Amino acid sequence: MIPEIGHFALIVALALAICQGAMPLFGAHRGDRALMAVARPAAIGQLAFVIVAFGCLTWSFLQSDFSVLYVANHSHRALPDLYKVSAVWGAHEGSLLLWILLLAIWTVAVGRYSRELPEAFSARVIGVLGLVSVGFLLFTLLTSNPFTRLMPAPPDGADLNPLLQDPGLAMHPPVLYTGYVGFSVAFAFAIAAMISGNLDQSWARWTRPWTTWAWLFLTVGIALGSWWAYYELGWGGWWFWDPVENASFMPWLAGTALIHSLAVTEKRGLFKSWTLLLAITAFSLSLLGTFLVRSGILVSVHSFATDPERGLFILAFLGITIGGALGLYAWRAPSLDSKAGFRPLSRETFLLLNNVLLIVATTLVLIGTLAPLVLEVLQVGKISIGPPWFGIAFTIPMLPLLFLIGVGMHTAWRQQALAPLSKQLRLPAVIAIIAGIVLPGVFYGRLGLLVTVGCIAGFWVLSTAVMPVIRSLRRPAGTPRITRAALGMCVAHFGVGLFTLGVTIVSAFSIESDRSMVVGQTVEAAGYEFELRGLRNVDGPNFRALEGEIDIRKNGEFVGQLRPQERTYIVQQNPMTEAGILVSWNRDLFVALGDSLGQGAWSVRLQYKPFIRFIWVGCLVMALGGLIAASDRRYRVSVRSEAREGVELGPEEPA
Amino acid sequence: MWKYLLPIIAFAIMVPIFIIGMNRNVSEIPSPLLEKQAPQFALQSLHDPSEQVGSSTYAGQLALVNVWATWCVGCRAEHGFLMELARRNEVPIFGLNWRDQRAPAIDWLRQLGDPYMATAYDEDGRVGIDWGVYGAPETFLIGADGTVIYKHIAPLTEQVWQKEFLPRIRAARSQAR
Numbered sequence: 001m002i003p004e005i006g007h008f009a010l011i012v013a014l015a016l017a018i019c020q021g022a023m024p025l026f027g028a029h030r031g032d033r034a035l036m037a038v039a040r041p042a043a044i045g046q047l048a049f050v051i052v053a054f055g056c057l058t059w060s061f062l063q064s065d066f067s068v069l070y071v072a073n074h075s076h077r078a079l080p081d082l083y084k085v086s087a088v089w090g091a092h093e094g095s096l097l098l099w100i101l102l103l104a105i106w107t108v109a110v111g112r113y114s115r116e117l118p119e120a121f122s123a124r125v126i127g128v129l130g131l132v133s134v135g136f137l138l139f140t141l142l143t144s145n146p147f148t149r150l151m152p153a154p155p156d157g158a159d160l161n162p163l164l165q166d167p168g169l170a171m172h173p174p175v176l177y178t179g180y181v182g183f184s185v186a187f188a189f190a191i192a193a194m195i196s197g198n199l200d201q202s203w204a205r206w207t208r209p210w211t212t213w214a215w216l217f218l219t220v221g222i223a224l225g226s227w228w229a230y231y232e233l234g235w236g237g238w239w240f241w242d243p244v245e246n247a248s249f250m251p252w253l254a255g256t257a258l259i260h261s262l263a264v265t266e267k268r269g270l271f272k273s274w275t276l277l278l279a280i281t282a283f284s285l286s287l288l289g290t291f292l293v294r295s296g297i298l299v300s301v302h303s304f305a306t307d308p309e310r311g312l313f314i315l316a317f318l319g320i321t322i323g324g325a326l327g328l329y330a331w332r333a334p335s336l337d338s339k340a341g342f343r344p345l346s347r348e349t350f351l352l353l354n355n356v357l358l359i360v361a362t363t364l365v366l367i368g369t370l371a372p373l374v375l376e377v378l379q380v381g382k383i384s385i386g387p388p389w390f391g392i393a394f395t396i397p398m399l400p401l402l403f404l405i406g407v408g409m410h411t412a413w414r415q416q417a418l419a420p421l422s423k424q425l426r427l428p429a430v431i432a433i434i435a436g437i438v439l440p441g442v443f444y445g446r447l448g449l450l451v452t453v454g455c456i457a458g459f460w461v462l463s464t465a466v467m468p469v470i471r472s473l474r475r476p477a478g479t480p481r482i483t484r485a486a487l488g489m490c491v492a493h494f495g496v497g498l499f500t501l502g503v504t505i506v507s508a509f510s511i512e513s514d515r516s517m518v519v520g521q522t523v524e525a526a527g528y529e530f531e532l533r534g535l536r537n538v539d540g541p542n543f544r545a546l547e548g549e550i551d552i553r554k555n556g557e558f559v560g561q562l563r564p565q566e567r568t569y570i571v572q573q574n575p576m577t578e579a580g581i582l583v584s585w586n587r588d589l590f591v592a593l594g595d596s597l598g599q600g601a602w603s604v605r606l607q608y609k610p611f612i613r614f615i616w617v618g619c620l621v622m623a624l625g626g627l628i629a630a631s632d633r634r635y636r637v638s639v640r641s642e643a644r645e646g647v648e649l650g651p652e653e654p655a
Numbered sequence: 656m657w658k659y660l661l662p663i664i665a666f667a668i669m670v671p672i673f674i675i676g677m678n679r680n681v682s683e684i685p686s687p688l689l690e691k692q693a694p695q696f697a698l699q700s701l702h703d704p705s706e707q708v709g710s711s712t713y714a715g716q717l718a719l720v721n722v723w724a725t726w727c728v729g730c731r732a733e734h735g736f737l738m739e740l741a742r743r744n745e746v747p748i749f750g751l752n753w754r755d756q757r758a759p760a761i762d763w764l765r766q767l768g769d770p771y772m773a774t775a776y777d778e779d780g781r782v783g784i785d786w787g788v789y790g791a792p793e794t795f796l797i798g799a800d801g802t803v804i805y806k807h808i809a810p811l812t813e814q815v816w817q818k819e820f821l822p823r824i825r826a827a828r829s830q831a832r
Binding site: 158162280315319322323326329330373568595597 | 659660662663666667669670672673674697698704707756779
């Protein structure tokens with residue numbers, strides 16, 4: 001009964017989504033207020049029914065109702081309750097439902113916080129979001145229904161993939177999807193602006209906080225995924241340039257470009273059509289990420305062909321959404337662009353360079369991800385593109401970007417005189433060069449070209465990001481302090497600096513060592529002694545594990561103890577590595593237990609990962625910066641009263 | 656204003672690529688491992704978790720390593736030919752059951768026949784990653800010294816066997832002598 005209620009709720013949600021998509025848009029076109037007024041109640045109703053559907057599916061998982069095919073395929077009685085809940089979004093059907101739920105939540109939030117916007121405009125935004133939701137609901141109901149019954153019901157389920165039985169991965173998809181879906185708001189704002197033919201600076205101000213929120217969720221989601229891959233996959237890598245990762249990274253890059261382009265559109269009324277295009281691109285890449293990877297067109301080349309119906313629907317949906325948006329863009333964007341100019345040395349120039357470099361990076365990642373497919377289709381030949389290619393291709397646009405960040409932050413809008421700028425930047429430049437040479441040279445004893453340049457870039461971004469904050473603190477009391485938007489920018493860029501240092505140091509100075517160990521043996525790696533004290537069997541709720549006990553010493557002094565596990569999950573009978581990780585701010589010691597080598601010997605992988613925490617901390621600091629910027633006062637005060645005051649322009653208030 | 660048309664033109668070019676990509680025929684991707692040592696591994700045997708199957712199982716002889724899974728349609732297509740190869744007894748065939756579930760995989764071999772001398776069970780695909788497996792089915796020809804002589808993606812057929820595998824097998828065997 002419960003699954004049928006869920007199924008029915010989903011159908012009602014579709015009906016409401018159709019109303020929410022069609023009526024406000026038509027109403028806005030005709031100037032009919034009654035039709036426009038449908039937007040908010042329809043969105044709230046849709047959310048209510050989607051919550052019911054989602055709740056029913058969750059309930060089926062918690063009750064272990066294996067007469068539901070999706071539950072039978074992805075759950076098991078012995079699965080801990082936390083993972084029964086996270087199993088809801090553990091595979092294709094449920095993650096679509098999660099997408100729909102998050103979209104409904106975003107839509108209601110937009111409805112709630114857009115009351116100050118012109119009525120026709122907010123009606124159009126909510127209408128476009130409704131249309132997106134129609135597409136997803138249709139796709140789910142027609143091709144990927146999570147409530148399909150399985151008769152007769154099996155006595156027990158096939159269990160959740162053990163890789164997904166982890167708190168980090170339980171949280172990763174909701175956060176990542178919140179980011180993906182969030183870009184639909186910027187997309188809807190862009191479509192609404194193109195339909196109405198009206199794109200002014202207040203449009204950019206309405207769009208900015210929504211975009212920033214989406215971006216910060218995506219940032220945290222990607223960081224969570226990377227962290228999970230690090231400790232769960234057992235290899236000690238943190239980024240693999242795998243198509244799934246690239247699919248989340250491309251919208252992030254485009255979204256980052258969008259945030260910066262929106263700043264120019266808000267402050268100076270420039271880059272309008274470019275901003276629109278970026279909003280469409282960020283959302284299109286999110287859709288591509290959700291669909292193409294989930295459907296396996298890139299990962300496993302065969303699963304896609306087995307379900308042509310699904311593939312066709314996806315292509316039609318992508319074609320209508322992206323093709324329609326780009327068609328509208330080609331038609332309406334030319335009339336929206338403005339022709340105001342700016343000097344070569346101005347913040348506009350640096351933000352333009354930022355956009356160019358980020359889009360080059362996005363394109364390179366896209367090429368690397370799709371090239372094997374494209375070349376194959378063109379029958380030119382087949383290639384496989386691996387991490388080394390991505391590493392080089394990505395560094396080429398990113399390294400100059402890091403150096404430009406520091407200059408751009410301190411450059412005024414419109415026009416900047418060279419002399420005061422270079423005077424301001426002298427100190428951070430000196431700090432960056434000294435610290436960038438000392439860190440690798442003195443502490444790690446090796447100065448490579450790429451390491452040194454990377455460290456200098458990291459310290460350069462850090463020191464230039466701190467300067468505006470220090471300057472604000474040193475101003476006499478009573479004078480205006482740094483705005484939240486500017487502070488958020490500094491914090492986010494500080495995060496970029498931390499991230500850069502982390503990536504540079506960890507790729508240059510990591511040490512990996514695969515050893516064979518017997519109980520009682522001590523091996524030395526990266527200046528630490530690892531002693532295998534014992535091995536024992538432990539039982540988890542749905543797995544058995546062999547647990548090693550490893551004492552770590554440095555120069556005979558006890559540093560810590562690790563208990564890595566080699567788990568075998570009972571139902572799916574597959575081995576999983578639970579690495580032991582000893583964390584410190586400036587290094588991780590990573591021990592993974594491998595296979596038995598016979599005669600009491602076990603293969604053990606020992607790794608020393610300097611500065612790896614900086615990577616994730618850097619991402620979290622970036623997201624924190626987004627949070628601070630999105631909470632800026634000017635996004636909260638009444639839009640109408642602000643509009644009367646006009647848009648302030650201040651070189652002292654970087655965006 | 657043609658510059659505003661560029662995005663939709665770019666998108667229009669990509670759509671047919673996706674459509675063809677959906678229906679394409681996967682055959683061969685150059686492996687970075689060619690002429691290098693195949694990565695060592697030791698996994699549970701598919702049939703018996705307490706037994707190990709790995710690179711040492713086939714070491715010292717010319718061997719085929721076939722990557723397969725029950726969810727893979729191409730594997731079903733090539734299975735008959737693998738059975739035929741096993742009957743001809745030219746080269747020993749070893750299986751790498753990849754990203755699969757144990758019970759259906761064992762059923763599959765019981766129903767369709769087992770052409771493999773031994774099958775390693777790579778549930779989470781970790782060995783597949785080491786080996787650069789792009790998508791099942793893939794077949795590696797491994798020399799007696801453990802180097803990867805040739806790699807074929809997509810179902811094995813008589814034509815592929817005659818054209819790509821047999822000449823290399825003969826060359827490798829004559830070199831060894």
